[in-house]
Amino acid sequence: MRPYLKYLLPLAIFMVLVGFFVVGLKLDPRVVPSPLINKPAPAFRLPQMGEASKSFSPEDMRGKVWLLNVWASWCTACREEHPLLMDMSRQVDIPLVGMDYKDTDAEASAVLQQAGNPYRMVAVDRDGRVGIDYGVYGVPETYVIDKQGIIRYKQIGPITEEILNEKIMPLLKGLQ
């Protein structure tokens, strides 16, 4: 073994380790990749908020590219995301469907009255059953669903302006 190699080899190994740590630090352990990406959106039929006689099912959205946003009145991160959803609902013509997750109608509609309602309609998942089918574990979560009813993207946690402009909008344009 050449003498300089003896010193360079540990340094090289160290650099590789540092590389792993740097990448590891940038990963968010709370974001668990969903196995539902590129799979059909699970079917459900839930009552609509405020209109007890109406129901909503993903089937109703066949042929449209749409967003399913899982939220709740008790979820503070949803409030953070709310203004962005409001802007989006005004600016682009993409159906945004809300799913009120483990919540009460009274509290949820109070939030929408106070902060504005960005949703075309809101499905009510009172006991979180549909949430389990969608692998929801931390609201807010947002699903991009294509014309064939396939889930194309899942956002875990609030949508930020960056994510909206760099990921969701280009994806929506591509799907339409």
Next chain:
Amino acid sequence: MRLRVLFVLLLILPLLAMGEAKPLGNDPAVEARLKALSQELRCLVCQNQTLADSAAPLAEDLRQEIREKIAEGMSDKEITDYLVARYGNFVRYRPPVESQTLLLWVGPSLLLIAGFTGLWLTLRRRNSLLPDDIEKGEDA
């Protein structure tokens, strides 16, 4: 005397209310399976806790879901697959051996083999050195 009767009555009174402690679930066999199964599953909200330990509302919902699946007669594997289909392999504490997890499974053995090979090579080289060389330092 009257006081004494009253005292004895007071002593007896709690006995009337006594009954067997109510189990948390209805069926002990179901609860045992739920416990065994949920200790192998990760709660997604508090990621370092098992589904059995976590007090998160989602964990409670999932335990209830598993309870129902057991009652429906699903096997442990079917229930695990059901959860993996929704939350991914992350829910399992023991990831399956797949192409994606191969490095995870064989990595430690590979490192061990590499270590022993390195050790063996070094020892062999040292053995072939003359005592003279060692005094001078092996790189001389």
